[in-house]
Amino acid sequence: xKGRSVGAEIFFVTLPSMKRIIIxxxxxxxxxxxxxxxxxxxxxxxxxxxPTFATDREDGRYVSSRAIAHRLxxxxxxxxxxxxxxxxxxxxAWRGDVKTTMERLMYYPVPDSISPAKMIxxxxxxxxxxxxWESYPFExxxxxxxxxxxxxxxxxxxxxxxxxxxxxxxxxxxxxxxxAIDPDKSEAKDMRSAMxxxxxxxxxxxxxxDNPAFGETDDLEHLVGRGVGDYVTxxxxxxxxxxxxxxxxxxxxxxxxxxxxxxxxxxNDRLVVSGFSLGTEPLMAIGVTDxxxxxxxxxxxxxxxxxxxxxxxxPDEKGNRxxxxxxxxxxxxxxxxxxxxxxxxxxxPRPVICTEGGMDRDFNSVHSAFAAAGAPEAFESHHYVxxxxxxxxxxxxxxxxxxxxxxxxxxxxxxxxxxYFKAEHILPWLKKIL
Amino acid sequence: xKGRSVGAEIFFVTLPSMKRIIIxxxxxxxxxxxxxxxxxxxxxxxxxxxPTFATDREDGRYVSSRAIAHRLxxxxxxxxxxxxxxxxxxxxAWRGDVKTTMERLMYYPVPDSISPAKMIxxxxxxxxxxxxWESYPFExxxxxxxxxxxxxxxxxxxxxxxxxxxxxxxxxxxxxxxxAIDPDKSEAKDMRSAMxxxxxxxxxxxxxxDNPAFGETDDLEHLVGRGVGDYVTxxxxxxxxxxxxxxxxxxxxxxxxxxxxxxxxxxNDRLVVSGFSLGTEPLMAIGVTDxxxxxxxxxxxxxxxxxxxxxxxxPDEKGNRxxxxxxxxxxxxxxxxxxxxxxxxxxxPRPVICTEGGMDRDFNSVHSAFAAAGAPEAFESHHYVxxxxxxxxxxxxxxxxxxxxxxxxxxxxxxxxxxYFKAEHILPWLKKIL
Numbered sequence: 001x002k003g004r005s006v007g008a009e010i011f012f013v014t015l016p017s018m019k020r021i022i023i024x025x026x027x028x029x030x031x032x033x034x035x036x037x038x039x040x041x042x043x044x045x046x047x048x049x050x051p052t053f054a055t056d057r058e059d060g061r062y063v064s065s066r067a068i069a070h071r072l073x074x075x076x077x078x079x080x081x082x083x084x085x086x087x088x089x090x091x092x093a094w095r096g097d098v099k100t101t102m103e104r105l106m107y108y109p110v111p112d113s114i115s116p117a118k119m120i121x122x123x124x125x126x127x128x129x130x131x132x133w134e135s136y137p138f139e140x141x142x143x144x145x146x147x148x149x150x151x152x153x154x155x156x157x158x159x160x161x162x163x164x165x166x167x168x169x170x171x172x173x174x175x176x177x178x179x180a181i182d183p184d185k186s187e188a189k190d191m192r193s194a195m196x197x198x199x200x201x202x203x204x205x206x207x208x209x210d211n212p213a214f215g216e217t218d219d220l221e222h223l224v225g226r227g228v229g230d231y232v233t234x235x236x237x238x239x240x241x242x243x244x245x246x247x248x249x250x251x252x253x254x255x256x257x258x259x260x261x262x263x264x265x266x267x268n269d270r271l272v273v274s275g276f277s278l279g280t281e282p283l284m285a286i287g288v289t290d291x292x293x294x295x296x297x298x299x300x301x302x303x304x305x306x307x308x309x310x311x312x313x314x315p316d317e318k319g320n321r322x323x324x325x326x327x328x329x330x331x332x333x334x335x336x337x338x339x340x341x342x343x344x345x346x347x348x349p350r351p352v353i354c355t356e357g358g359m360d361r362d363f364n365s366v367h368s369a370f371a372a373a374g375a376p377e378a379f380e381s382h383h384y385v386x387x388x389x390x391x392x393x394x395x396x397x398x399x400x401x402x403x404x405x406x407x408x409x410x411x412x413x414x415x416x417x418x419x420y421f422k423a424e425h426i427l428p429w430l431k432k433i434l
Numbered sequence: 435x436k437g438r439s440v441g442a443e444i445f446f447v448t449l450p451s452m453k454r455i456i457i458x459x460x461x462x463x464x465x466x467x468x469x470x471x472x473x474x475x476x477x478x479x480x481x482x483x484x485p486t487f488a489t490d491r492e493d494g495r496y497v498s499s500r501a502i503a504h505r506l507x508x509x510x511x512x513x514x515x516x517x518x519x520x521x522x523x524x525x526x527a528w529r530g531d532v533k534t535t536m537e538r539l540m541y542y543p544v545p546d547s548i549s550p551a552k553m554i555x556x557x558x559x560x561x562x563x564x565x566x567w568e569s570y571p572f573e574x575x576x577x578x579x580x581x582x583x584x585x586x587x588x589x590x591x592x593x594x595x596x597x598x599x600x601x602x603x604x605x606x607x608x609x610x611x612x613x614a615i616d617p618d619k620s621e622a623k624d625m626r627s628a629m630x631x632x633x634x635x636x637x638x639x640x641x642x643x644d645n646p647a648f649g650e651t652d653d654l655e656h657l658v659g660r661g662v663g664d665y666v667t668x669x670x671x672x673x674x675x676x677x678x679x680x681x682x683x684x685x686x687x688x689x690x691x692x693x694x695x696x697x698x699x700x701x702n703d704r705l706v707v708s709g710f711s712l713g714t715e716p717l718m719a720i721g722v723t724d725x726x727x728x729x730x731x732x733x734x735x736x737x738x739x740x741x742x743x744x745x746x747x748x749p750d751e752k753g754n755r756x757x758x759x760x761x762x763x764x765x766x767x768x769x770x771x772x773x774x775x776x777x778x779x780x781x782x783p784r785p786v787i788c789t790e791g792g793m794d795r796d797f798n799s800v801h802s803a804f805a806a807a808g809a810p811e812a813f814e815s816h817h818y819v820x821x822x823x824x825x826x827x828x829x830x831x832x833x834x835x836x837x838x839x840x841x842x843x844x845x846x847x848x849x850x851x852x853x854y855f856k857a858e859h860i861l862p863w864l865k866k867i868l
Contacts, residue, residue: 045658053653061576065646065682066653066664068575069671076675141502142495212499219487219500220753224479230500230754237503237757239673240743241510242767248499309674319654320664323671332766333676 047315051402066321073335074310080338082345084368091348091373095288098346101337102288106247108254111138117259120144125188127151128200130176132183137255144216145256146176146208148200155264160272160294160434161205163257164196167277167300169228171215172196172208175276181216195274195299195421202427204434205266209256211278212249235328245328250285261292270294270434276421281329284343287350295351295433297426301414302344302358302366302381306335311399312408324405341366349375351433355422357383357413360390361397378433382425384415481749485836500755507769508744514772516779518802525782525807529722532780535771536722540681542688545572551693554578559622561585562634564610566617571689578650579690580610580642582634589698594706594728594868595639597691598630601711601734603662605649606630606642609710615650629708629733629855636861638868639700643690645712646683669762679762684719695726704728704868710855715763718777721784729785729867731860735848736778736792736800736815740769745833746842758839775800783809785867789856791817791847794824795831812867816859818849 053067062068080098115136122131128150135143153159164175170193173181177197180186188197196206210217211231218229235245261268274297275283287296308324315321341362344352348370354363363381370379387393393413400411409416487501496502514532549570556565565581587593598609604627607615611631614620622631630640644651645665652663669679695702708731709717721730742758749755775796778786782804788797797815804813821827827847834845843850 045654050654050657057576061570061574063576063578063651064653065651066668066671068572069668069675069682071574072572073671073675136495138502138506140495140505142491142497144497217497217499219498219755220479220484220749222753223484224751224753226753233754233757234500234503236761236764237500237507237743239761239764239766240769241503241507242770248503309671315654317658319656319658319660320667321653323667327670327673327761330670330673332673335674336676 045317045319047317047319050319051314053313070310070313073306076336078306078338078342079336080342082342082365082369084365084372086372088372088374091369095346095348098288098338098343102285102343105244105331105334105337106250106285106289107243108247108251108289109138114255117256121183123183128197130178130183130188135252135256135259137252143252143256144172144210146172146178146196148176148196148206148208149265150200150203150205153203153205153265158265158267159203159205160270160430161207161260161263161266161268162196162199162272162274162297163253163260164199164206164208165253165273165275165279165282166195166208166211166214167279168211169214170211170276172210173215175208176206192420192423193276195276198421198423198427199274202430204272204430205263207256207260209253212245212252231328232326235326235330239327239330239332244331246281246285246331250282250289253282254286254290257286257290257293268292272297272430272434274426275299277419280340284340284347288343288346293350295430296347296353297430298344298352298354299356299421299426300354300419301356301384301412302341302354302362303412303414304339304341304359304362305329306339307399308408309335311401311403312405313401314404314407322405324408344379345369348373349378351375351378352380353426353429354379354381355425356419357381357387357415359412360393360395380425380429382422383413384418386415386418387413479751479753481751481753484753485748487747504744504747507740510770512740512772512776513770514776516776516799516803518799518806520806522806522808525803529780529782532722532772532777536719536777539678539765539768539771540684540719540723541677542681542685542723543572548689551690555617557617562631564612564617564622569686569690569693571686577686577690578606578644580606580612580630582610582630582640582642583699584634584637584639587637587639587699592699592701593637593639594704594864595641595694595697595700595702596630596633596706596708596731597687597694598633598640598642599687599707599709599713599716600629600642600645600648601713602645603648604645604710606644607649609642610640626854626857627710629710632855632857632861633708636864638706638864639697641690641694643687646679646686665762666760669760669764673761673764673766678765680715680719680765684716684723687716688720688724691720691724691727702726706731706864706868708860709733711853714774718774718781722777722780727784729864730781730787731864732778732786732788733790733855733860734788734853735790735818735846736775736788736796737846737848738773738775738793738796739763740773741833742842743769745835745837746839747835748838748841756839758842778813779803782807783812785809785812786814787860787863788813788815789859790853791815791821791849793846794827794829814859814863816856817847818852820849820852821847 055062117135120132128148131147175196177188177194178186196208199206213229213231213234221229272295273283276299280300313321345366394411489496551569554566562582562584569577609630611622611628612620630642633640647663647665647668655663706729707717710733714732714734747755779800828845
C-alpha cells in the first residue's frame with residue numbers, strides 16, 4: 001500500500017451532479033498524480049501481471065468491490081440454461097419458461113389501441129416497388145419503415161416476408177439499397193449490406209426498420225452530419241423507466257411484425273426475421289415470444305455474452321478492467337435467466353441459420369437442442385471462411401479469464417473484418433426452407 | 435433532410451461486441467464526414483436553436499427515439515410523491531409505502547449468516563482512538579472501515595455515534611483525517627473534509643466507510659497511482675445482476691450500521707447517518723428503511739434528480755443531449771416511485787439537516803412534511819452563503835426545459851465551489867438535537 005492515495009481534499013470535484021465535468025478534471029489530475037506516484041515510488045503498472053481478480057489474504061476474501069461483483073456474477077449461472085438430455089416434452093416446457101421470462105424482462109407495453117400504420121409514399125425501383133410506411137406504437141410516437149414488394153407479388157400471389165433489422169450504425173435505407181431518406185433524392189444501389197433489396201430481388205417481400213436512435217429516428221445527430229445516433233443516452237432514459245433498449249426495440253419491431261401478418265401480399269405463414277449484428281438481439285427477443293414467426297436469419301457470430309463479461313478481465317494501462325459493451329446491451333437481470341445460445345436453442349424447432357460462426361461448444365449445444373426438439377435439420381450453422389477447417393478453430397469447453405477483446409474474438413473463432421450480410425449462405429437456405 | 439447521412443457501408447464497425455472500439459473509429463469517421471457535410475451542404479449546427487425536443491409534424495408526433503423516451507418519462511411522475519395536505523395518519527401510511535418500495539428497489543440480500551466484524555488494529559490519536567475494522571457482508575467479501583472513539587468514551591460512558599459516508603473521490607481515511615491506509619505511515623491531520631475526525635473531536639463516536647470501488651475497495655487503480663476508482667464498471671456489473679450501486683452501498687453500509695447498534699460505547703438510541711455529496715444517496719436509502727436511526731446530516735444541495743434529467747436537454751455541439759450523471763446513479767424504476775425531496779420528507783419526524791440549499795419549492799415541501807408529521811422543528815435547512823438573501827435566489831415552481839448544467843445549478847441556487855462539509859451548521863445543530 002506504499003504511496004497509495006487516500007483521496008485528495010478536492011471539494012469542487014465531489015458534487016455527484018458534476019460527474020461528467022469532473023471525469024475530465026479528475027482524470028487529468030489523476031493521471032498527473034499517478035505519473036508522479038509511479039516515477040517517485042512505484043514501478044510502472046503492468047496489466048499482464050493482473051489479468052484476473054486475485055487476493056493475497058489468508059482467508060481468501062476480496063477487498064476490491066469489482067472483484068466481489070465478479071464473484072457474485074460468477075456464482076449465479078443463468079436459471080434457464082439449455083441442458084442436453086431434455087426430451088421433447090421437457091423442451092416444450094422449457095421454451096414456455098423462456099417465453100414468459102423474456103416477456104417479463106422486455107416489459108412490453110400493452111396500449112389500449114394502436115393507430116393503424118399509414119403509407120407515406122411509393123416508388124418503383126428495378127424489379128420491385130418500395131413504400132415508406134409509418135407505425136404508431138405509442139401515443140405521440142412515429143416509427144417509420146420501408147417495404148419492398150417484388151414485381152408480380154400481390155394479394156393474389158403473396159410471397160414470404162422478411163423483417164430486416166440492421167446492425168449498429170446502419171439504417172433502413174442502407175438495408176433497402178437507398179442512398180437518401182427522400183425517395184426523390186435517392187437512388188437504388190446494389191450493396192453487400194442491402195439485405196432488404198437482396199431479398200426483394202429474390203422475390204421475397206422485405207420490410208426494413210431502423211434500430212431506435214439510429215438513422216431517421218436519431219435526435220439531432222443528423223443535423224451535425226453525424227452518421228451514428230447516440231443510442232446510449234436514449235438507453236439510459238429507458239433504463240431509468242425500468243425499461244431497456246432491447247425491450248423498446250423488440251416492442252416497436254413487433255408492432256411492425258404484427259402489421260405484416262395482416263398484409264395480403266405477405267404470407268403470414270412464412271414470416272422470417274432477419275437480423276444483422278445488433279439486429280440479432282431483437283431477433284432473439286421477438287423470436288422466443290412470438291410463435292407466428294416461421295424462420296430466423298441470425299447474421300452475426302454466436303457467443304455467450306455473460307461469459308464474455310466474465311473473462312474479459314485483462315486491465316488496461318490505467319488499471320481498468322473494461323466491460324465488453326455499452327448500456328444499450330444492458331437488460332437488468334437478463335443474464336440471471338439465459339444467454340444467447342440458450343435463446344437460439346429456444347427457437348427450435350423453427351428453422352434458424354447462424355452465418356458467422358462462434359464456438360463449436362455452443363453450436364453443438366444448439367444442434368442438440370434442435371435434435372431434442374425433433375428437428376435436427378432445422379438448424380444450420382456456418383463458420384467464417386478463415387475458420388472453416390476445424391484445425392483452425394479453437395476447441396474450448398470454457399473461456400479462460402484474464403483475456404482482452406482481441407483474444408476473445410480469436411478464441412470465439414471470430415473474424416471481424418469478414419462481418420457482413422452472408423447472402424451466399426442465406427439465399428440457398430431460404431430456398432430450401434420456404 | 436438535405437444531405438442527411440443514411441449510414442455508410444461499414445461492416446467492420448458494426449459488430450456489437452466491438453462497440454468500445456468502434457465508438458472511437460466511428461466518432462473519427464463521423465466527425466470527418468460531419469465536417470464535410472457541414473461545409474458542403476449544412477450551416478454550422480447551433481445547439482441554442484434546439485434546446486428542447488420539438489416536432490414539425492402536423493400530427494404532433496415525434497420521430498426521434500430520444501424525444502419519445504423523454505415524453506414517456508415526462509408522462510410518469512413518481513407514484514409516491516409527497517403531497518401537501520396529508521394528515522399524520524396518511525403520512526405514516528405513505529412512509530410505510532416508501533419503505534417497502536425502497537426495500538424492493540434496493541434488493542437487499544438476506545444472507546443465512548454474516549461473520550462477525552473483526553478489529554484489525556488500533557492507534558491513539560490526539561483526543562481519540564482510531565480502530566481499523568473489517569465487515570464481512572457476503573461470503574468471500576471484506577468491507578474495511580474506521581472507528582474513531584473519543585477519549586473517555588466507553589461502555590460506562592457511551593456517546594452518540596455517527597456513520598460517516600464520503601463523497602465521490604473521497605475515502606474513509608480522508609474523513610478520518612488520516613493521510614495513508616497504513617496507520618504507521620499515516621498522520622492525523624485537521625482537514626475541512628475530515629468529517630469523522632471533526633465529530634470525534636466533538637466527543638461523538640465516528641465510523642467512516644469507503645464508497646464501494648473507491649479508496650481501499652478499488653480494484654487496481656491504486657497501483658497506477660489513480661486517486662479515484664472506476665465505480666462505473668462496477669455499477670454495470672451490479673446492474674447486469676438486477677442490482678445497482680446504491681443497493682450495494684446501502685446494504686454494506688447497513689451491515690456496519692447494524693454492527694454499531696451492538697457496540698457498548700455507542701448509544702444505539704442516538705445513531706446518526708452523516709452523508710457528504712454522493713454519500714447522501716445511501717443516507718436516504720438506509721434512512722427510509724431503518725427506523726432505528728435517530729437523525730440525519732444531509733451535506734449536499736437538495737434537488738429533484740428526475741427533473742434535472744428532464745430539463746437538461748440543451749445539446750452539445752455534436753447534437754448530443756447529455757444525461758446529468760453516470761450509471762452509478764441508475765436505479766431502474768427508482769424515478770417512477772419517488773425523488774430525493776420525497777425521501778427526505780419520508781425521514782420525518784426524525785431530525786434532518788440539509789446544509790447546502792436547493793430550490794425553495796423543495797424546502798417548503800419538506801418543511802410542510804415535517805409539520806404534517808407533527809415535528810416542524812425537526813427539519814433544518816441552510817442555503818449556500820451566496821444565496822442567503824432570498825433576493826439572490828431563483829424562485830421557481832418548475833425548472834424550464836432546455837437548460838445546461840451550469841444553468842441548472844444557478845436555478846437550483848447551487849454554488850459548486852462552496853461544496854464542503856458544513857461543520858459550522860452541523861455541529862451546533864447536533865448539540866441541539868442530541
